[in-house]
Amino acid sequence: DADVTQTPRNRITKTGKRIMLECSQTKGHDRMYWYRQDPGLGLRLIYYSFDVKDINKGEISDGYSVSRQAQAKFSLSLESAIPNQTALYFCATSERGGVGNEQFFGPGTRLTVL
């Protein structure tokens, strides 16, 4: 079984709809992250969480919100989706106290906003 899972894997929605992307992990890591990937722009950090009560904005948090329901679960919400939020979204985890910040990625969610 995959260590970091994301649901759904693909989603098509319409402008103005509320969307939630979910991430679960079985690695026992404290830290979780949400990124979006756009062609030619690499990965950009949306939000990150170092534990259940510690949530921080990343580089591009506008239009997004997150919820850390448990150590193993970290959800990303688009309150009112817009077309320029069409992208590939990745969840990642890392271990607190580890040397460096090696991150482990889920398979991604491809979101299309019409």
Add this chain to the structure above:
Amino acid sequence: AQSVTQPDIHITVSEGASLELRCNYSYGATPYLFWYVQSPGQGLQLLLKYFSGDTLVQGIKGFEAEFKRSQSSFNLRKPSVHWSDAAEYFCAVDPPYGAGSYQLTFGKGTKLSVIP
């Protein structure tokens, strides 16, 4: 602010040829350095990492990378490319412990195409 530059957006090589993907970073101290690979339709997989010590690091799938402090570079290499290496490659950095925010900053990626 730290940044990561991958100068080559797209590289095409013949199968069996050697490969070098470039990565440069701008940061005062030596950061932790990573290379990830993203195969089509897949998530990111760690190829290798550098924290300290020997500047030539070996990774999975026959890849290696060399850290050069004087050039602020961490270039990825493979002696002989296989068709299955066609993917997008990302360099990432994280500042050393106590100096940063425990986030990874990613380059924009280099897409590798392999000609049979």
